[in-house]
Every structure is written in structure tokens, then in C-alpha cells.
Amino acid sequence: MSLGIRINEERCNLCGFCVDSCPVSLFTFDEGETRIVIGDLADCLVCRNCEDHCRRRCLVVDFPEWPHRSTVEAWLK
Amino acid sequence: MSWKSTRALATDVLIIGSGGAGLRAAIEARRFGAEVLVVDKAVIGMNSNTRYSGGGLKAALPGILEDRYTTIFSTPGEHFYEALMHGEFLNDQELIETLALEAPARVLELKEFGVERFDALYYHVHYPHGTGLVAPLMAHARRLGCTMRPGITPTDLLFDGDRVAGCIGFDVHTERPLVIRAKAVILATGGAGEIYERNDTTAVTTGDGYMLGFKAGVRFRDMEMVQFEPYVQAEPGLPEMDRHECEAEFFGILRNANGDEFLKSYLPPRTEEVDSFEKQFGMPLTDIRERVARAMVSEVHQGRGDQGAVLFDLTGVPPEKWQADIASQYTRAVLMRGFDPETTPIHVLPGAICTLGGIAIDAQCRTDVPGLFAAGEVAGGVHGAARLGGDALVETIVYGARAGKHAALLAAEVDHGDELDAQWESAKRGWQLVLERSPEGASSADEIKTRLKKIMWKHAGPLRDEAGLKEALAQVSELDEEATRLHARSLRGVRAAFEARSMLLTGRMVLTSALARTESRGAHYRLDYPFRDDGRWLSNIFVVPDGDGIRLDVRPVRLSRHAPSSVSKFGLEVRS
Numbered sequence: 001m002s003l004g005i006r007i008n009e010e011r012c013n014l015c016g017f018c019v020d021s022c023p024v025s026l027f028t029f030d031e032g033e034t035r036i037v038i039g040d041l042a043d044c045l046v047c048r049n050c051e052d053h054c055r056r057r058c059l060v061v062d063f064p065e066w067p068h069r070s071t072v073e074a075w076l077k
Numbered sequence: 078m079s080w081k082s083t084r085a086l087a088t089d090v091l092i093i094g095s096g097g098a099g100l101r102a103a104i105e106a107r108r109f110g111a112e113v114l115v116v117d118k119a120v121i122g123m124n125s126n127t128r129y130s131g132g133g134l135k136a137a138l139p140g141i142l143e144d145r146y147t148t149i150f151s152t153p154g155e156h157f158y159e160a161l162m163h164g165e166f167l168n169d170q171e172l173i174e175t176l177a178l179e180a181p182a183r184v185l186e187l188k189e190f191g192v193e194r195f196d197a198l199y200y201h202v203h204y205p206h207g208t209g210l211v212a213p214l215m216a217h218a219r220r221l222g223c224t225m226r227p228g229i230t231p232t233d234l235l236f237d238g239d240r241v242a243g244c245i246g247f248d249v250h251t252e253r254p255l256v257i258r259a260k261a262v263i264l265a266t267g268g269a270g271e272i273y274e275r276n277d278t279t280a281v282t283t284g285d286g287y288m289l290g291f292k293a294g295v296r297f298r299d300m301e302m303v304q305f306e307p308y309v310q311a312e313p314g315l316p317e318m319d320r321h322e323c324e325a326e327f328f329g330i331l332r333n334a335n336g337d338e339f340l341k342s343y344l345p346p347r348t349e350e351v352d353s354f355e356k357q358f359g360m361p362l363t364d365i366r367e368r369v370a371r372a373m374v375s376e377v378h379q380g381r382g383d384q385g386a387v388l389f390d391l392t393g394v395p396p397e398k399w400q401a402d403i404a405s406q407y408t409r410a411v412l413m414r415g416f417d418p419e420t421t422p423i424h425v426l427p428g429a430i431c432t433l434g435g436i437a438i439d440a441q442c443r444t445d446v447p448g449l450f451a452a453g454e455v456a457g458g459v460h461g462a463a464r465l466g467g468d469a470l471v472e473t474i475v476y477g478a479r480a481g482k483h484a485a486l487l488a489a490e491v492d493h494g495d496e497l498d499a500q501w502e503s504a505k506r507g508w509q510l511v512l513e514r515s516p517e518g519a520s521s522a523d524e525i526k527t528r529l530k531k532i533m534w535k536h537a538g539p540l541r542d543e544a545g546l547k548e549a550l551a552q553v554s555e556l557d558e559e560a561t562r563l564h565a566r567s568l569r570g571v572r573a574a575f576e577a578r579s580m581l582l583t584g585r586m587v588l589t590s591a592l593a594r595t596e597s598r599g600a601h602y603r604l605d606y607p608f609r610d611d612g613r614w615l616s617n618i619f620v621v622p623d624g625d626g627i628r629l630d631v632r633p634v635r636l637s638r639h640a641p642s643s644v645s646k647f648g649l650e651v652r653s
């Protein structure tokens with residue numbers, strides 16, 4: 001299993017939409033609110049809500065076993 | 078600290094919360110000509126229980142809404158009757174009557190908003206299945222011209238005399254205080270599944286609407302009724318998530334640590350077939366979740382659990398069933414990633430899914446406070462003591478629409494309140510106290526939340542008793558005291574503090590009501606009072622704000638259509 005969430009910290013502007021969009025509170029700000037901390041990936045539902053809401057497109061949910069919604073929806077039609 | 082200047086907004090109808098009920102209310106209020114502003118503390122629509130639900134809808138639409146795994150109603154009367162029987166007579170009968178009668182039209186109307194499939198979304202829409210409902214509602218509300226703003230946390234309601242006239246809050250994205258004047262306010266904030274350690278709700282459902290209502294002085298009803306979803310994963314390293322209805326799951330068998338199929342001793346089977354829960358036990362799983370959940374927890378309670386959970390044996394599932402539908406494929410690939418269900422049973426244990434009680438409303442969604450409406454999970458009375466699967470989403474669209482309509486009609490008659498400035502200055506001082514408190518010796522909102530969740534799961538879960546509930550109340554009082562010393566570095570921290578306090582209030586309401594109800598009914602099960610007692614408890618427990626605390630007001634159920642004595646066990650009305 002190869003689930004991973006990567007944030008390009010050089011691009012991240014700390015808008016916090018990943019924090020607000022996650023149904024299992026996987027993301028938190030660190031103590032000084034200078035970066036996003038990713039919690040235990042065991043909780044991740046791979047709903048990709050964080051990816052969809054990332055304003056700077058700098059967050060990637062990497063899980064090749066399950067494609068993105070757009071791919072599956074095209075395939076369902 | 079110094080504040081950035083306060084942003085002042087004004088609208089006709091303010092809707093707090095953007096799940097199914099909030100979005101449906103927005104559409105309806107706009108249709109009735111009101112200017113609409115929807116605010117959400119997190120993101121609009123996409124982080125709501127509606128979106129993460131299975132997407133099932135119940136309505137009397139024979140030939141149209143025919144999900145083979147749930148009950149099909151041929152008339153609204155049947156829908157009413159089933160909801161009343163499952164709610165064990167605690168429902169507000171006027172509310173379920175409205176629900177059953179309006180559900181078919183409201184479900185069909187979803188097509189107008191662009192909802193392509195409304196029958197069993199879990200078969201046809203990629204996870205999260207509720208996206209198929211929320212995304213079109215959002216798009217339609219935008220098309221109609223509703224304004225929607227994410228990241229806004231209202232902490233207090235504004236009053237003009239005794240009428241609600243808006244809210245005060247802050248925007249975490251701009252770090253600015255915000256005052257919103259409105260002619261009518263709709264609470265659509267959802268429930269508080271998050272007060273339980275084990276839950277299947279999104280992390281934002283912290284009972285904020287209960288806190289806003291409480292501060293405004295509304296009454297709450299049936300708060301002891303919390304529904305638990307049975308098959309929530311409890312396997313280390315895998316997400317704690319409900320395993321949505323899917324083809325493969327129907328071949329699963331629940332076993333205890335001894336390998337016994339224990340469900341058969343709780344729900345006597347009618348057939349030996351395992352390809353459908355309904356065929357085997359006579360009722361769809363989604364309609365009797367609380368009974369299955371109680372059976373699972375009882376096994377663990379009686380020492381027949383395995384690592385504190387029970388086992389869901391999917392080893393007998395024909396391999397092709399894992400490919401049969403989108404929900405089965407998602408379950409196998411994502412929820413059970415790396416786990417092999419063909420050889421090893423998976424640990425499952427119930428988790429909170431829905432707070433059935435809530436703010437007391439009438440059929441126009443009016444609360445006790447003028448100008449304040451409530452719809453969806455935040456409101457109580459529709460489901461009574463237990464809920465049919467699919468009725469929660471139908472409640473959001475039926476009562477969301479009603480709240481939107483009646484709020485818009487009220488907004489057309491009244492003006493914006495004035496002299497509100499003093500109120501928001503005092504609310505701002507409340508946040509400032511949290512921000513200016515020294516971190517030394519301060520308590521943490523996250524820690525309070527975590528401790529409350531453990532207390533609630535241990536003592537107010539599917540099995541309850543007097544000693545446990547009393548101990549939990551004592552522990553919640555300690556946490557209440559700690560919550561007076563919260564510190565935050567930013568407005569996001571103030572939001573966490575507000576959530577912690579809302580969760581403590583909700584927990585206290587659940588515990589107090591559960592302690593008072595000395596019987597078992599629906600989702601509420603007392604080990605020390607294991608039977609339903611219609612003689613003493615055909616009553617609703619109302620929670621009434623009383624200063625800073627709460628008091629209970631127990632009232633006989635208003636049996637406007639049916640009483641238990643007028644209904645025979647065959648479902649026919651007894652006429653004498």
C-alpha cells in the first residue's frame with residue numbers, strides 16, 4: 001500500500017483549506033502556524049477533499065490504487 | 078491585541094451551515110425572493126455529513142425510488158407509520174406527517190437542481206456518495222444568486238429586542254471580526270457525532286448550532302437519542318469508517334471471539350440466506366442499525382469481544398461481488414487497503430452517526446425564539462427514538478425547504494435591527510479573553526475534546542447505566558471548569574475553543590437526558606432499565622437553558638394521530 005500526502009511547502013500559503021475540508025481532521029497547523037502538519041494516514045479516507053480545496057494546487061494525495069473522482073465518474077457513465 | 082477592523086454584512090436570510098439542509102434552505106429562501114447569505118465555519122457543502130453519507134433517500138415513490146436493499150413505501154401513510162414505529166412514539170407526529178407527505182415531491186424536485194441519480198447514490202456515485210446530492214445543490218444555489226462564504230464561525234446571535242437579528246463571528250481566512258445583520262436566521266449546523274470517540278461523522282460536527290441555540294434560549298428535545306452505525310471499522314491502521322452499503326457486504330457475517338454468529342440470538346433470522354440482510358432478518362439493516370449496534374456492543378460487554386471489538390467475516394464473499402458496484406470497489410481498495418478480507422475477518426465496532434434529538438421546532442421550522450429557524454440534524458422531533466435509513470437526508474431537503482420558505486416570508490415583513498453594536502463589542506471581548514490569556518497554566522481545546530470523546534463513548538454509548546452516566550457528568554463538570562481557562566494564539570484557536578465548549582454543552586445535554594430516562598427505547602438503552610415503559614415514559618425530555626446551566630422539562634408526547642394502544646402489532650389501526 002502506498003498512500004501518501006505531499007505538500008509543496010514552498011508553494012503553500014497556509015490558507016488552511018486542507019485543515020477545514022478534511023472530514024477526519026488529518027491536518028493541523030504547527031505551534032507557530034508556519035506549516036501544515038499531516039497526522040496519521042491510517043485515518044485518511046482518500047476522499048481527496050484537501051486536494052480539491054487546495055488554493056495553490058500544492059497538495060497531492062498519492063494513492064495509485066484508487067483514481068481521482070473525475071476518472072471514476074467518466075468510467076461510470 | 079488589536080483587531081483588524083470589523084467587517085459588517087447585511088442580508089435578508091442568514092443560513093449557518095452548508096450541508097443538505099443549509100443548501101436546500103438557501104435555494105428555497107431565494108425562490109421566495111430573499112437575499113441569502115450562507116456561512117460555514119469550514120468549507121461550503123463539501124465537508125458535511127450529507128456529503129459523506131451513503132446518499133439514501135426515503136420517500137413514497139413506488140416504481141421510481143426502488144433501492145432493493147431498503148424499505149419501499151407505496152404511500153406516504155406507510156412512510157409515516159414506519160417512521161413512527163421505529164421512533165417508538167417519541168416523534169412529533171405533525172413533523173413526520175409533513176415529512177412523509179412532502180418527501181416524494183421534494184425528492185423528485187431534486188432533478189430540477191441537477192441531481193442525476195437520487196436512488197441509492199452509493200451504487201452510482203463515486204465516494205463520497207453524498208457528493209451527488211451536495212454538488213448540484215451548491216451549483217443551483219449559486220445559479221440563483223445565493224452568496225456563500227467559507228471559514229466564518231458565528232459564536233453568538235444578535236438580538237433586536239427578543240427577535241434574532243443576525244450573528245457575530247469571525248473569518249479565519251482574513252482574521253477579521255464580522256457582524257452579519259439578518260432579518261431571519263436559519264441554523265443548519267448539523268449534529269454532534271464528534272462528541273463520541275468512535276464516530277462516523279465528519280470532524281466539523283461539534284454541536285455548534287446547539288451552542289448558538291442555547292445562548293439564544295431555545296428548548297431542545299430527545300437529546301438522549303444518539304444513533305450508532307454498526308459496521309464502523311475498528312482495525313488498527315485502517316480508517317475508522319462506516320462500511321457503506323455495497324453488494325459484497327451483504328455476504329458478511331458478524332462473529333464474536335468464539336466464532337459464533339451472535340446476531341441470530343438478538344434478531345431471530347427468518348431464512349438462512351446471507352445474500353441480503355433483509356431476507357435473513359426481515360428488515361433492512363439501515364432501518365434497525367441501533368439494534369445491530371447494541372448486539373455488537375453487548376457481545377463485547379459480556380466478554381466475547383476480540384480486542385474490544387467484534388469480527389466481520391467477509392471470507393465467504395464471492396470474489397466477483399467485490400467488483401459488483403462502486404461502493405464494494407471503494408471499500409475493498411480504500412477502506413480495507415492492504416487488508417485481505419478473503420482470508421481474515423475484520424474488526425468492527427459501532428460509532429455515532431446521528432444525533433436524533435435537537436432544537437425543538439414546529440412544522441414551519443420555527444424555534445422558540447422569534448426570527449430563529451432550525452432545519453436538518455440540528456433540529457429534533459422528526460425521528461423520535463430511532464431513525465429509518467434514508468430519513469435523515471429526506472429530513473434535510475423537506476425541512477431545509479420549509480425553513481427557507483418561512484424565513485424568507487418573515488424577512489419580507491421585518492426590518493433589520495438597530496443598536497446592535499454593544500452586543501458585538503461584548504462578544505469580541507469574549508474572544509479577546511481567550512487570545513490574551515497566558516499559555517502558562519492554560520488548558521488545551523484539543524485535549525478537552527479528546528477527553529470528552531472518551532468519556533461519552535465509555536458511558537453514554539449504545540449501553541448506558543446510572544452509575545456510568547453520573548460519573549460521566551462529574552467528569553464533564555471538571556472539563557467545564559478547565560474550559561474556562563482556554564488559550565488560543567489565533568482565531569482558528571478561538572474556533573477550536575468554541576467547538577470544545579459546544580461539545581461539552583451537547584455532552585451534558587445527552588448525559589442529563591439519558592440519566593433521566595429510566596427505560597430503554599429506540600437508540601437509548603439502559604442496562605439498569607432494559608425495557609420500554611410506556612406507562613411512565615411515553616414522554617419527551619425537553620432540555621431548557623436555565624442561566625448558565627440546564628434543566629429538564631418532561632412532557633407527555635403529543636399523540637396527535639396515533640397512540641401505541643391504537644396500533645395493533647400487524648400495523649393496522651384498531652378501531653373500537
